[in-house]
Amino acid sequence: MARGWTASASAEVDAVPRVAPAAPSGPDAARTRRLWILGGLCALLVLVAFALRPIPQDPAYHNFADQRTMLGIPNALNVLSNLPFLVVGAWGLVFLARDRSGGASPRFLASSERWPYWVLFMGVGLTALGSAYYHWQPSNETLFWDRLPMTIAFMALLSSVIGERISLAAGRWLLLPLLAVGVLSTLYWHVGEQRGAGDLRPYAVVQFGTLVIVPLIVCLFPARYTGTADLFGVLGWYALAKAFETFDHQTFHAIGISGHTLKHLASAAGAWWILRMIERRRPVTPPS
Numbered sequence: 001m002a003r004g005w006t007a008s009a010s011a012e013v014d015a016v017p018r019v020a021p022a023a024p025s026g027p028d029a030a031r032t033r034r035l036w037i038l039g040g041l042c043a044l045l046v047l048v049a050f051a052l053r054p055i056p057q058d059p060a061y062h063n064f065a066d067q068r069t070m071l072g073i074p075n076a077l078n079v080l081s082n083l084p085f086l087v088v089g090a091w092g093l094v095f096l097a098r099d100r101s102g103g104a105s106p107r108f109l110a111s112s113e114r115w116p117y118w119v120l121f122m123g124v125g126l127t128a129l130g131s132a133y134y135h136w137q138p139s140n141e142t143l144f145w146d147r148l149p150m151t152i153a154f155m156a157l158l159s160s161v162i163g164e165r166i167s168l169a170a171g172r173w174l175l176l177p178l179l180a181v182g183v184l185s186t187l188y189w190h191v192g193e194q195r196g197a198g199d200l201r202p203y204a205v206v207q208f209g210t211l212v213i214v215p216l217i218v219c220l221f222p223a224r225y226t227g228t229a230d231l232f233g234v235l236g237w238y239a240l241a242k243a244f245e246t247f248d249h250q251t252f253h254a255i256g257i258s259g260h261t262l263k264h265l266a267s268a269a270g271a272w273w274i275l276r277m278i279e280r281r282r283p284v285t286p287p288s
């Protein structure tokens, strides 16, 4: 392509002092580029989801491997294995309440950084109730109460990672909108299902999107605190939970405990890993 750039023109330009380019450079440009990558990926996830046909809830989902009644509790192990969510949720809230007494702390340089974790551990605790309710009597109607608090916890985690990696203000201001998106995605599916036209696409974007976006943010933006490895540990527990969920029947036939029961335990371990991360973390010293 012709650029109108001749040897004599080059010599003239070389004779005058060079002017710095107007475009941002250095760390600012790199950060802008990373924000574009992140925004592009979010847009792509939404576009791909809505290029698919509506996804109704598969009724076979409710047919769990372990349906044994124990002590009068139907689907007993799938109901009782939600107890660790209650323990971790309560433990997390107690930890935040104690840590709060000192205002800013090494774990939370700004007190507003605690907000998403309050929501997260409330979501984890409420998942125990919602999931136990669902497994007591599995149906699309009760599944809504299982998914709602879990979605709240996911959105809170995303908000905390945005605040700690990209911008404290963005994390703070996005908490409520992200929660609203999570709740609406679950409501949209629930109301649609009641009308015979359930569509899981927005819910799938929220859940799958969080699992893609959180590691991407962790890879692209610098940490404010130590504990990045713990965050990948959380994702590892979640992947294990998904594997157990997928092989519900096979696990039950192999070891007598169903994959879904183990999914609850692995997910609760993931929530506990988040608590472990914030208990142990310290501010990262900025490079001099």
Ligand SMILES: [Zn+2]
Binding pocket: 131, 135, 260, 264
């Ligand atoms: Zn479950």
